Amino acid sequence: MNRLFYPRGIAVIGASDNFARGSSMFLYSLIGLKYPGGLYPVNIVADGTIMGLPAYKRVTDIAGPVDYAIIGVPAPITREVLADCIQKGVPYAHFFTAGFKELQTEEGERLERELVDMARGKIRLIGPNCMGVYCSEARVGFDANHPTEPGEVAFISQSGGHAINFIRCAAERGLTLSKAVSYGNASDLSSSDFLEYFAEDPKSAVVGIYIEGAKEGRSFFETLKKAARNKPVIIWKGGRTAAGTHAASGHTGALAGSFDIWKGMSKQTGAVLVNDSDEMIDLMLGLKYLPLPKGLNTALVCTGGGNSVVASDQCNELGLKLPPLADDIQRELLTILREAGTIRKNPVDASAHGIIPHNVVRIVEIIERAPNIDCVLFTYQLYFLVRNLKRIGISLDDALDHLIAALGNAKNNVSKPLAFALARDSDELEVEEVRLTLKERLLKVGVPAFDSVRAASLALIRMNQLREYRERNSP
Amino acid sequence: MNRLFYPRGIAVIGASDNFARGSSMFLYSLIGLKYPGGLYPVNIVADGTIMGLPAYKRVTDIAGPVDYAIIGVPAPITREVLADCIQKGVPYAHFFTAGFKELQTEEGERLERELVDMARGKIRLIGPNCMGVYCSEARVGFDANHPTEPGEVAFISQSGGHAINFIRCAAERGLTLSKAVSYGNASDLSSSDFLEYFAEDPKSAVVGIYIEGAKEGRSFFETLKKAARNKPVIIWKGGRTAAGTHAASGHTGALAGSFDIWKGMSKQTGAVLVNDSDEMIDLMLGLKYLPLPKGLNTALVCTGGGNSVVASDQCNELGLKLPPLADDIQRELLTILREAGTIRKNPVDASAHGIIPHNVVRIVEIIERAPNIDCVLFTYQLYFLVRNLKRIGISLDDALDHLIAALGNAKNNVSKPLAFALARDSDELEVEEVRLTLKERLLKVGVPAFDSVRAASLALIRMNQLREYRERNSP
Numbered sequence: 050m051n052r053l054f055y056p057r058g059i060a061v062i063g064a065s066d067n068f069a070r071g072s073s074m075f076l077y078s079l080i081g082l083k084y085p086g087g088l089y090p091v092n093i094v095a096d097g098t099i100m101g102l103p104a105y106k107r108v109t110d111i112a113g114p115v116d117y118a119i120i121g122v123p124a125p126i127t128r129e130v131l132a133d134c135i136q137k138g139v140p141y142a143h144f145f146t147a148g149f150k151e152l153q154t155e156e157g158e159r160l161e162r163e164l165v166d167m168a169r170g171k172i173r174l175i176g177p178n179c180m181g182v183y184c185s186e187a188r189v190g191f192d193a194n195h196p197t198e199p200g201e202v203a204f205i206s207q208s209g210g211h212a213i214n215f216i217r218c219a220a221e222r223g224l225t226l227s228k229a230v231s232y233g234n235a236s237d238l239s240s241s242d243f244l245e246y247f248a249e250d251p252k253s254a255v256v257g258i259y260i261e262g263a264k265e266g267r268s269f270f271e272t273l274k275k276a277a278r279n280k281p282v283i284i285w286k287g288g289r290t291a292a293g294t295h296a297a298s299g300h301t302g303a304l305a306g307s308f309d310i311w312k313g314m315s316k317q318t319g320a321v322l323v324n325d326s327d328e329m330i331d332l333m334l335g336l337k338y339l340p341l342p343k344g345l346n347t348a349l350v351c352t353g354g355g356n357s358v359v360a361s362d363q364c365n366e367l368g369l370k371l372p373p374l375a376d377d378i379q380r381e382l383l384t385i386l387r388e389a390g391t392i393r394k395n396p397v398d399a400s401a402h403g404i405i406p407h408n409v410v411r412i413v414e415i416i417e418r419a420p421n422i423d424c425v426l427f428t429y430q431l432y433f434l435v436r437n438l439k440r441i442g443i444s445l446d447d448a449l450d451h452l453i454a455a456l457g458n459a460k461n462n463v464s465k466p467l468a469f470a471l472a473r474d475s476d477e478l479e480v481e482e483v484r485l486t487l488k489e490r491l492l493k494v495g496v497p498a499f500d501s502v503r504a505a506s507l508a509l510i511r512m513n514q515l516r517e518y519r520e521r522n523s524p
Numbered sequence: 525m526n527r528l529f530y531p532r533g534i535a536v537i538g539a540s541d542n543f544a545r546g547s548s549m550f551l552y553s554l555i556g557l558k559y560p561g562g563l564y565p566v567n568i569v570a571d572g573t574i575m576g577l578p579a580y581k582r583v584t585d586i587a588g589p590v591d592y593a594i595i596g597v598p599a600p601i602t603r604e605v606l607a608d609c610i611q612k613g614v615p616y617a618h619f620f621t622a623g624f625k626e627l628q629t630e631e632g633e634r635l636e637r638e639l640v641d642m643a644r645g646k647i648r649l650i651g652p653n654c655m656g657v658y659c660s661e662a663r664v665g666f667d668a669n670h671p672t673e674p675g676e677v678a679f680i681s682q683s684g685g686h687a688i689n690f691i692r693c694a695a696e697r698g699l700t701l702s703k704a705v706s707y708g709n710a711s712d713l714s715s716s717d718f719l720e721y722f723a724e725d726p727k728s729a730v731v732g733i734y735i736e737g738a739k740e741g742r743s744f745f746e747t748l749k750k751a752a753r754n755k756p757v758i759i760w761k762g763g764r765t766a767a768g769t770h771a772a773s774g775h776t777g778a779l780a781g782s783f784d785i786w787k788g789m790s791k792q793t794g795a796v797l798v799n800d801s802d803e804m805i806d807l808m809l810g811l812k813y814l815p816l817p818k819g820l821n822t823a824l825v826c827t828g829g830g831n832s833v834v835a836s837d838q839c840n841e842l843g844l845k846l847p848p849l850a851d852d853i854q855r856e857l858l859t860i861l862r863e864a865g866t867i868r869k870n871p872v873d874a875s876a877h878g879i880i881p882h883n884v885v886r887i888v889e890i891i892e893r894a895p896n897i898d899c900v901l902f903t904y905q906l907y908f909l910v911r912n913l914k915r916i917g918i919s920l921d922d923a924l925d926h927l928i929a930a931l932g933n934a935k936n937n938v939s940k941p942l943a944f945a946l947a948r949d950s951d952e953l954e955v956e957e958v959r960l961t962l963k964e965r966l967l968k969v970g971v972p973a974f975d976s977v978r979a980a981s982l983a984l985i986r987m988n989q990l991r992e993y994r995e996r997n998s999p
Contacts (some may be wrong), residue, residue: 147865151829178865194911208830214949217907221951261833287830292846292871293837299867300829348944352774354626355683355762358736359800362768371767390622390653392774396767436669440557473691473948476696478960482953 073119547596
């Protein structure tokens, strides 16, 4: 599929100067992304230029090579356009157009079947009812705001909206992509085909999938099994419930199937299931920045007794274990923490001491040495820092500088995963501003910050799941 | 307990000019809150004034009445101080001091037992190891930043940190309190005592409780049953898991007990269980601003196919049902929504149409009339609005004005609960700023915005639970 992701020329069929209609936004996006290949607007009523580019009435009028056709014409005339693409020898046609199988009408099903029949053996189809391909390196994509900085994440999505949002949200959290594809109704090319390609793609280190239903279960299973042996594969399954399944059939015509089957498949293939886009990004950040945990025994550090109780519940409910720290470790913690008003057993309630950056590092370094501990989960109360420092006249900037340096150091000195939960704990914009800036700066020193204890716990649990699968299946 | 929540005089024992130590922060807070009664710093080493107020060596030196003594002296000298309070005739003594039962040492247990024995029949104790009482109307509290605007929420908390954070976070979301209490180890006055008082308090319309363990299970059960007949009682239980239970015993010496018992208790008493502070605030906002749903059948409106699938899963997994909308309702939706690229069945995928304020109202008004629907859950994609309006040159301010007016109107024209999920969908500060402002402005027109589909769903489910309990138990 290199021709698809690195096309020499792209025809955007149905584009016009009206930004809001049909495939015009694809043209707008490719111009915005500075796609360096041949870019050809095609519209049967075109005369002169479209968005400043020479326009063509038919794809067969184009002289240069076209490897990728983006088609946004109304459903009833898609056949004519496809015929032209075949005649031109275009290898890949992507239908943005909706109004096919997902309508759940006979007419919709027939139209889709006709396209597939026409294409067979002559051209490969992406869609219909989808956004097509994104390749950061090749500057191909479907949103003018796509990041063009290449990354190592590949994303396969049955939903166009999820593809756009995932690419954006991942970038906001410091993760850029190698490639992505939104494949919609999967009339021809399906999740299996893209997964197979991404599994072998040297530019992609991890593959994320948003999927509502796999077209050919058995073949998807085999592809998944093979792919997950090569690199981590993370599946976000849409349509886990009856209501979600109904929504999926109205969305992409997918048969979502029973979620239990997907759980079984995950177990057998080593692919990891997540529940939403945030959880997928969390896990990808964990895999990129932290070592895999050797187990689920976790030392939890909190500030405040009530917070310790609630965070312990959250960790434990999800599956992390909090074994008591050995006596000597507990004693060593007393060199930093007073006896009254703190807890040293696990969770460690560092009380207000835990807010001071210097203490943060020392606590992490002490508990990390505990032989019965596989991961360290550190939670932080930002509101307290922002408001209380102000009150006692210490500079917040200095405190943040120290915290970042301290955590960066701690991270380098420990061999176990250190997950940092920096929860949203205020609706005040000023506090949220500090939090978002801190997250960004922490990532620059290699410390991913998770938005909640729950998010951090899930990332650790899934990283452990990947490690277990690997160990079971390595010779 | 009116003397406790509306005290004529307060002695702050152990206060000094050193803001960071012992009970000084209570004195600082009471000054900041402009507590209008007699305020008396007491410290055995005092000479002259403390924080500008005349200081006393012993509480017995004070001439005026003292209804509430806040005690922050070291554990070993708490007995002497308590003896003075008894001599002075103080009715309520609150020990901020930690280092008692929660240490899980013989010495800690003994010290606490001694205080209780001394106090019996002479003075009532709050704590030890807690923050004491907050009464907005009386300007009594333990944080200088407490809101002083009276509200209708009462909060009982075994954790001081949770009390401070709950009061703050509720206020940030537009909910102010009548009263709150942090009661820590509950050596004497316990959750039952405060619940009994708040259940009868005409200034409190709803009671929230953060609790780790109830001292006398049977009496708590009876009090809860009676209270929940008077007004909604919402319980946030800390120590639901083995790890949380261990943390709780190190925090307040509480025996957290099995969570199954609490679930049974909730069923029998009509008190509603929640899992965290946000869920409690969500439910309180729902109760304040929305009618109770008549059932769980929900019409879900989303923008985007993938979002529809994922939101349907989230609703359904939690317990909401999404029955198909009747054919005539679906047809009426087609007057607003195109056929291709939208879903009308339920969920309703309004696609980009759902972003336009005018459409929002019309969709809500159409589906609200469906006879098989009890609630409407509307989800909104803010990032899309903020970024796309900018791109096509429409003023964001205008769009937000319209949306707020539209939802305010819709809310007044419908008799079913309309829950608006305004999820965080970006780490960009600019988008989050719009979201926080929008939440605030929506509340002013009576529309509570929830931070996620999950949050909105849980609020609706719990409101329905309250309605069911009421109907079952009304004559």
